[in-house]
Amino acid sequence: MSAAIDWHPEDPATLANPYPIFERMRDEDPCYWSTRLRSWVLTRYEDIKAICLDRGNLSSDRLRPFFATLPSPEAQRIGQIMRYLSLWMVFKDPPEHTRLRRLTSKVFHPRSMQAMRPQIEQIADRLIEQIGEKTEFDFIAEFAGPLPCLVIMALLGVDRSDLSEVKRMSDDMALFIGSSRTSPEKYDTAEKATQEMAEFFRVLIAARRSQPREDLISELIALRDGDDKLSEDELVATCILLLFAGHETTTNHIANGLLSLTRFPGQMARLREQPDLIAPAVEELLRFDGPSGAQVRLVSQAFELHGKPLAAGDRIFLMLNSANRDQRAYDRADQLLLDRAGPTHLTFGFGTHMCMGFPLARTEGQVAFPKVLSAFSEIETVGEQTWINSMVFRGMHSLNVRVRHA
Numbered sequence: 001m002s003a004a005i006d007w008h009p010e011d012p013a014t015l016a017n018p019y020p021i022f023e024r025m026r027d028e029d030p031c032y033w034s035t036r037l038r039s040w041v042l043t044r045y046e047d048i049k050a051i052c053l054d055r056g057n058l059s060s061d062r063l064r065p066f067f068a069t070l071p072s073p074e075a076q077r078i079g080q081i082m083r084y085l086s087l088w089m090v091f092k093d094p095p096e097h098t099r100l101r102r103l104t105s106k107v108f109h110p111r112s113m114q115a116m117r118p119q120i121e122q123i124a125d126r127l128i129e130q131i132g133e134k135t136e137f138d139f140i141a142e143f144a145g146p147l148p149c150l151v152i153m154a155l156l157g158v159d160r161s162d163l164s165e166v167k168r169m170s171d172d173m174a175l176f177i178g179s180s181r182t183s184p185e186k187y188d189t190a191e192k193a194t195q196e197m198a199e200f201f202r203v204l205i206a207a208r209r210s211q212p213r214e215d216l217i218s219e220l221i222a223l224r225d226g227d228d229k230l231s232e233d234e235l236v237a238t239c240i241l242l243l244f245a246g247h248e249t250t251t252n253h254i255a256n257g258l259l260s261l262t263r264f265p266g267q268m269a270r271l272r273e274q275p276d277l278i279a280p281a282v283e284e285l286l287r288f289d290g291p292s293g294a295q296v297r298l299v300s301q302a303f304e305l306h307g308k309p310l311a312a313g314d315r316i317f318l319m320l321n322s323a324n325r326d327q328r329a330y331d332r333a334d335q336l337l338l339d340r341a342g343p344t345h346l347t348f349g350f351g352t353h354m355c356m357g358f359p360l361a362r363t364e365g366q367v368a369f370p371k372v373l374s375a376f377s378e379i380e381t382v383g384e385q386t387w388i389n390s391m392v393f394r395g396m397h398s399l400n401v402r403v404r405h406a
Contacts, residue, residue: 005029007041015387019334022322031306037391039296039315040308043322045329045346047305051297051318052350055094058297060353062315063091065298078187080195081176087237090245090353097352103230104238105356107219113360116155120364123150124371131375136382139399143372144254148364152246155360156239157215158204169193169200170244177244177392194240201239205232216242242357250361252291252395254368257282259399260289261369262381264336271338272373281338282365283345287324288336290347292355293394294319320346321394378404 005024008014014021025032025043032041042048051058067075067082075082085091089100127143134142149167150160158166172193175186204217212218220235230238261268271281299314310316323346325333330342348355355361372379382400 005032007032007034008036009034009391010389012387015389016385018321019325022319022325023327026322026326026328031308031310033308034317037315037317039317040305040310041317041319042305043319043326045323045326045343048318048320048323048346049350051316052295052346052353055352057299057301057303057310058316059093059300060097060297061091061093062296062298065313078176078191080198081187081191083233084194084198084237084240085177087234088241089356090241094352099228100234100238101352101356103223103225103228104220106223106225107216108242108356110359112216113155113357114363116151116360117363117367119154120147120151120367121371123147123154124367128371128375133405135404136400136402139258139401140251140255140396141398143368144251144258144399147254147368148247148250148361151250151360151364152243155216155246156204156243157208157213157217158243162200166197166200166243169197170248173197173240173244174248174390174393197240197243198236201236202232205235205239245355246357246360248393248395249291249355249357250364252393253286253361253365255396255399256289256291256394257285257365257369258372258379258401259381259385259396260285260336262379262401267336267338268373268379271369275370277338278366278370280340281369282362284336284338284340285365285369286347286362287330287340287345289394290321290324290345291394292320292347292349292392294391295349295353296392317391320349375406376403377406 005021005028007021007025022043025041030042030044030047032043034041042051063086067086089097089104092100124147127147131137131142145167146163149163153160153163153166172189176190205221208215208218208221212222217239220230220238223229261271271277295318297316297318299310299312299316302309302311304310323329327333348358380402382402385396385399388395388397
């Protein structure tokens with residue numbers, strides 16, 4: 001009989017490669033109770049897909065209950081985080097979620113995101129040009145980090161010169177969204193960054209009210225659905241969400257994808273030779289080692305799963321990357337196969353809370369990988385990678401590479 005599973009999600013070796021223990025959890029305890037997280041952890045594809053579709057027993061409104069449990073001094077320390085993040089549609093249930101999604105989808109839709117392709121190509125070309133003749137560099141700092149940030153800034157109408165400041169604020173906010181509650185100093189940093197980003201967007205919103213432009217902020221201000229429109233705080237919160245979610249995840253997508261290609265050189269060579277393979281290749285890279293570690297739900301009505309009683313108020317972690325490697329859903333799940341056929345990956349979630357920006361992330365990947373592979377005829381990693389300690393994000397702090405220019 002094998003030993004009981006003892007999952008340490010913050011262990012550096014587990015962060016670097018969580019897939020072996022995910023496989024054990026899928027096989028031995030697919031509805032696993034984590035005493036460390038005081039939460040249920042689901043790892044199988046079909047279970048996670050079903051939970052994403054279950055609106056009767058589960059809730060995405062997990063921030064307000066969390067804030068309600070905080071002692072008053074601690075709640076005051078994160079007042080700005082509470083003010084804006086609680087307005088994010090990702091933390092809402094219907095009908096609030098339905099209203100916000102209906103409004104924002106009028107301007108932030110697949111057609112508008114796909115129309116960004118020429119700008120994405122220009123930004124990618126400029127970043128590769130800035131790398132110049134370097135043969136060793138940090139791929140995240142030089143390319144995978146700035147590319148999606150510059151893209152979402154261009155979409156919103158934020159000036160390119162604000163890149164470093166916007167990136168800093170977003171990275172500081174990620175300390176709250178992705179970190180443990182045992183990091184109060186990170187909460188202070190994230191609170192300050194949220195306040196700064198809110199003020200940053202209030203200034204831009206005021207400017208666009210007086211002089212509208214052809215950008216997403218102007219469109220969000222003008223947005224109407226009958227008599228309904230976004231409030232001032234909802235405008236600010238939506239801009240923060242789009243900027244934050246629009247680049248953090250895509251940075252990890254591009255960096256994780258390149259790392260995966262270096263580990264499967266045959267597949268990398270195939271993509272060089274068959275650039276028209278890029279659309280399914282991006283989907284496979286998103287499946288194989290995607291940028292989203294987990295989504296979270298709260299049990300709103302008690303139910304049983306795999307013989308375990310899930311009580312109202314319990315928290316559930318949906319381990320998306322584990323679902324994407326489930327051998328029940330995919331043949332040779334631990335292999336990177338760029339022309340793979342099979343079920344849709346769950347990297348962007350599923351159902352009503354499926355990530356709204358997935359067409360933009362997909363387009364950025366379809367532009368980024370061919371640009372990088374055509375610029376560099378050889379790419380290899382240098383040293384070990386340090387992975388971000390997060391349940392929500394799956395990404396690295398840096399990805400040092402050595403290249404030969406094409």
